[in-house]
Amino acid sequence: MSSSRVALTARVKAEAQRLGFHLVGVADCRPPETYPAYVAWLQHGHHAAMAYMARERNRERRADPKRILPECKSILVLGIRYFQQDAQPMPADGRPRGRVASYAWGEDYHDILVARLRALVAFLEAELGHPVPNRYYTDTGPVLEREFAQRAGLGWVGKNGMLINPKLGSYLILAEILLGVALEPDAPFATDHCGTCTRCIDACPTQAILPTRTVDANRCLSYLTIENKGEIPQDLRARLGEWVFGCDVCQMVCPWNRRAPLEGDPAFAPRPGVPRPLLTEEIRLSRQAFNRKFKGSPIKRTKRRGYLRNVAVALGNAAQPHTVEALREALQDEEPLVRGHAAWALGQIATAEACEALRRALHVEEDPEVREEIRAALAACA
Ligand code: SF4
Ligand code: SF4
Known part of the structure; x- marks a missing residue:
């Protein structure tokens, strides 16, 4: 263990926190162990019509971070808690209102996070005094990010397929920076805190949660109301209930979110009328x-x-x-x-x-x- 590497890692983590990331950890660049399970998920067609996921180039890149960045030595994994209390009172006028998944109440997280990721890379380069090969993603890249988050010590993958942090819960947007410089890796998160709980599986309106801690997109309301460009299947329409963009049910029922703090990053504060349109x-x-x-x-x-x-x-x-x-x-x-x-x-x-x-x-x-x-x-x- 090099003391300069440990010190550099500590400075980068402190800067990530200053930039507003609530979670930060370091994973190594080994190929993800969950890749075969991901391929099986694709082979079963659980990605629905998201053809880009099955494209060979994307599949190959998911198999090994070094296919994205050959110089990769470390992956910095970051998380932002987005959940906000909706402070706007619900008028008791009996007029029907929709429901929007809480990550979408405010500004687009891609816009919010990319600026912060760029700033973090600039900080690292200034610390080292030279450019560093890097690639960063927030939900946009061919990276099996939940495994890297678990490997970076940020939490475990729950039965609902979400990364859960024991203090912050699962209302998290993850982001990762592949770096051509070695940072001090964190110890992987080793415990599964789901235990015998099955609340998310029982509460899912469409039984979309699979036994493999993944979700069948063909049935998931998050897919059907957002990525799906065609009709909502007739037999699932009643299950939509009030949801008009995404679905939070498998997070709302999770006991780890009840214990989490109420407020996330203020950049995700709800726009007027959006949470319950x-x-x-x-x-x-x-x-x-x-x-x-x-x-x-x-x-x-x-x-x-x-x-x-x-x-x-x-x-x-x-x-x-x-x-x-x-x-x-x-x-x-x-x-x-x-x-x-x-x-x-x-x-x-x-x-x-x-x-x-x-x-x-x-x-x-x-x-x-x-x-x-x-x-x-x-x-x-x-
Ligand atoms: S987002 Fe909704 S529909 Fe999708 S798995 Fe979770 S509870 Fe089920
Ligand atoms: S609801 Fe229960 S089983 Fe589902 S992710 Fe949360 S703790 Fe795990």
């Missing part, structure tokens, strides 16, 4: 209004069509007759995806007005898939 307003968002409302927010990732699709499903699950007018307007939306899910929602409400709106739409609708949705929805009107 008013569904009848959201379904009426024009393209311009959507872009304005979600500029700089992770929600823009779904694009307007995906977001309004989710909002329509949440309106169907709320099944409140006073929302028929908003859904009737959505039957004329420019996006077939939105029209189809609005039709489904009206079928869930199935009042005389909802059924009349569906019959009228069937007269004018030309898209075959939307017509199919309208016909299926009309079955509830017989």
Whole structure:
């Protein structure tokens, strides 16, 4: 163990904390042991339509950090706790509201973290007095980051597939910097604190959690409401409940989050109206209004069509007759995806007005898939 390496590592960790990272540890660059399990997960199709994950180049790079950075000697693994209490009062007006996963209440974490990662590399280079080969990622790179986080001593991978830190819980965004300089590695986190608990598995609305501490994206609401570009499968729509962007259920029920501090990084503070958006307003968002409302927010990732699709499903699950007018307007939306899910929602409400709106739409609708949705929805009107 070199004392200068230990001292440098301590200075880098102190700087990471000053930059706002709550967790920081160092892992070595050995290939990840969980790679075969990852390949099996892909082979079972659990990545759903995220084809980029299965691309050969990305797969190979996940197998060994040195395929990303041949000079790699250390991986600095960082974590930021993002959870915020939503201080905005929920009006008791009975109007249906959606629910947004808490990581997306505020600003886009990619924007927040990349600036800090860059600053940390600049600090290290200034300390050493020369450039250091590096690559950094925050949820964007071909890196099996949870294993590296565990190896860096930050926590264990829970049954819900999330990295859990015993003090901070699992509402964490992870980031990693592959470095061409050797830092002092941390001891891996050796304990599994899930024990006999199965709360996340029992509470998952779609039974998406697999026995391998991974999630089947085909069923996971986080995938279905964000990455999924097409329809929400009919048999899972009711399971969406109020969720219109992501899902926090398997974290909300985890006892390790109940013990965690309430506040995370203030950069993730909720934007007004985002944590519990008013569904009848959201379904009426024009393209311009959507872009304005979600500029700089992770929600823009779904694009307007995906977001309004989710909002329509949440309106169907709320099944409140006073929302028929908003859904009737959505039957004329420019996006077939939105029209189809609005039709489904009206079928869930199935009042005389909802059924009349569906019959009228069937007269004018030309898209075959939307017509199919309208016909299926009309079955509830017989
Ligand atoms: S995010 Fe929601 S749907 Fe996905 S595994 Fe967790 S509880 Fe299940
Ligand atoms: S809910 Fe229980 S089983 Fe699931 S991750 Fe948390 S401790 Fe582990």
